Amino acid sequence: MLQKIDxxxxxxxxxxxxxxxxxxxxxxxxxxxxxxxxxxxxxLIATAGLAGAYLWPPTYLSEGKILVQSQQIPSExxxxxxxxxxxxxxxxxxxxxxxxxxLIAIADKFQLFPEKRTLMSVTDLVELMKKKTKFAPVDIQLxxxxxxxxxxxxxxxxxxxxxxxxxxxxRVANELMTRILNEDLRDRTSRATDTTKFLAREVxxxxxxxxxxxxxxxxxxxxxxxxxxSTKGDQPxxxxxxxxxxxxxxxxxxxxxPLIQSLKxxxxxxxxxAPPTTGxxxxxxxxxxxxxxxxxxxxxxxxxxxAKLAAARLGENLEKDQQSEKLExxxxxxxxxxxxxxxxxxxxxxxxLAALAAGAGLTFLKEIxxxxxxxxxxxxxxxxxxxxxxIPYIVTTSETRRRKVRMIVGIVCxxxxxGAVLVGAYFFLPPLDLVVAxxxxxxxx
Numbered sequence: 001m002l003q004k005i006d007x008x009x010x011x012x013x014x015x016x017x018x019x020x021x022x023x024x025x026x027x028x029x030x031x032x033x034x035x036x037x038x039x040x041x042x043x044l045i046a047t048a049g050l051a052g053a054y055l056w057p058p059t060y061l062s063e064g065k066i067l068v069q070s071q072q073i074p075s076e077x078x079x080x081x082x083x084x085x086x087x088x089x090x091x092x093x094x095x096x097x098x099x100x101x102x103l104i105a106i107a108d109k110f111q112l113f114p115e116k117r118t119l120m121s122v123t124d125l126v127e128l129m130k131k132k133t134k135f136a137p138v139d140i141q142l143x144x145x146x147x148x149x150x151x152x153x154x155x156x157x158x159x160x161x162x163x164x165x166x167x168x169x170x171r172v173a174n175e176l177m178t179r180i181l182n183e184d185l186r187d188r189t190s191r192a193t194d195t196t197k198f199l200a201r202e203v204x205x206x207x208x209x210x211x212x213x214x215x216x217x218x219x220x221x222x223x224x225x226x227x228x229x230s231t232k233g234d235q236p237x238x239x240x241x242x243x244x245x246x247x248x249x250x251x252x253x254x255x256x257x258p259l260i261q262s263l264k265x266x267x268x269x270x271x272x273x274a275p276p277t278t279g280x281x282x283x284x285x286x287x288x289x290x291x292x293x294x295x296x297x298x299x300x301x302x303x304x305x306x307a308k309l310a311a312a313r314l315g316e317n318l319e320k321d322q323q324s325e326k327l328e329x330x331x332x333x334x335x336x337x338x339x340x341x342x343x344x345x346x347x348x349x350x351x352x353l354a355a356l357a358a359g360a361g362l363t364f365l366k367e368i369x370x371x372x373x374x375x376x377x378x379x380x381x382x383x384x385x386x387x388x389x390x391i392p393y394i395v396t397t398s399e400t401r402r403r404k405v406r407m408i409v410g411i412v413c414x415x416x417x418x419g420a421v422l423v424g425a426y427f428f429l430p431p432l433d434l435v436v437a438x439x440x441x442x443x444x445x
Contacts, residue, residue: 034363037362038359038362039359040359041359041362042358045351045354045355045358046351046352049352049354050348050351050352052351053345056342059164059339060163060165060336060338060340061134061160061161062160062161062166062169062172062334063158063161063173064158064159064173064329064332064333065329065330066177066327066328066329066330067329067330068155068156069326069327070325071324071325087155089184089188090155090157093184094180097176102179103126103130104122106129106172107125110172110175112172113128132161132162133159135157135158135159136160137155138157138158156330159173159176159177161173166336166337169336170334170335170336173333174332177333180327181327184326185326188326189316189319191319192312192316192318193316196309196313199305199309199312202305202309203302210258210295213291213294213295213298214266217292219269221242221266221270239271242267242270246263246267249263258299258302259299262295
């Protein structure tokens with residue numbers, strides 16, 4: 001019985017054993033012969049991939065943006081006592097916000113991950129919260145040069161949270177931003193208050209030392225004045241001289257001036273202290289000069305500390321009134337409309353490519369492992385080429401009829417498939433004008 005064997009090359013290519021690899025008909029013949037090995041893995045992998053792409057739970061990201069706003073009042077008039085850089089403060093605030101206690105408190109407040117929490121420890125929950133929380137700087141492209149803030153350019157960073165429920169993601173992102181703003185305000189106010197308290201203690205210490213020196217100088221002057229009045233009765237007493245000096249200085253300075261207050265304390269000490277009997281005039285004069293020099297230096301330090309204290313109090317009021325550099329919300333977290341992952345189209349395309357690769361790989365693996373004789377090169381491996389003769393194949397009428405029937409059936413199936421696709425698109429897809437409008441918005445947004 002004669003049987004048709006599909007040779008993939010003819011006897012004209014006896015010396016070109018690999019020329020069939022360049023012809024598309026070779027691959028089409030393999031597909032027709034091994035199509036079950038291609039179709040089965042393709043359908044399995046493609047079905048699993050497409051089902052996974054459209055059944056994968058979505059993840060939504062809700063995020064807002066925070067701007068580091070510069071000081072409202074010019075720094076030439078009032079300087080802030082918080083001198084740390086904005087980048088450093090943001091990193092510190094981020095670390096404080098992402099502490100274990102804060103993350104657990106947020107997870108308990110919004111009842112996050114209810115299905116997973118029964119199977120995970122507290123440490124795993126904290127790590128999951130850190131993974132879902134997003135802090136990222138926003139790169140702002142400016143077409144002009146920074147002039148007034150060359151050393152402190154505009155800083156914007158985003159704060160977001162990923163979650164399967166978009167409404168919960170928005171609430172958690174708002175909670176994170178609120179904690180960040182409160183932490184920044186508390187940190188700056190605390191630093192300014194600590195600076196004011198330190199300078200206030202320093203001023204009190206200098207004032208105490210100044211008062212002690214005033215008392216010593218007053219006692220020495222009382223002793224010196226008594227000695228002078230006993231020898232020179234016609235000269236005015238030390239108390240009268242100091243009162244005269246106080247009257248002269250009062251015309252120039254206010255009552256709160258340190259020099260006026262010092263003279264008043266000395267006069268009070270002279271009036272209260274009983275005059276000593278005798279004293280060494282030379283030693284008393286030398287001690288007074290030394291103490292006076294020491295008091296002058298101490299007075300300068302006191303005035304400098306008082307000026308710094310006044311500036312620190314202004315800076316503290318600046319922080320409390322939120323007129324210094326601060327964080328400002330420029331974009332509030334909202335409920336996201338579209339998920340950030342998965343990218344269903346990308347997953348579907350990758351699944352189809354993997355299905356094609358698996359089907360083609362299995363088909364060619366089966367073809368390579370087949371030892372049947374299909375090409376002239378296979379015959380020549382076992383038979384001498386001079387003994388091989390080409391016999392042409394005669395196509396019968398029944399074969400021609402079957403070929404026409406298969407062609408007609410293929411055309412009908414293609415038409416039915418196209419019609420089914422069009423009907424499904426009509427009933428399940430949105431209107432074409434809406435699709436075009438969405439595409440334009442996405443393109444020009």
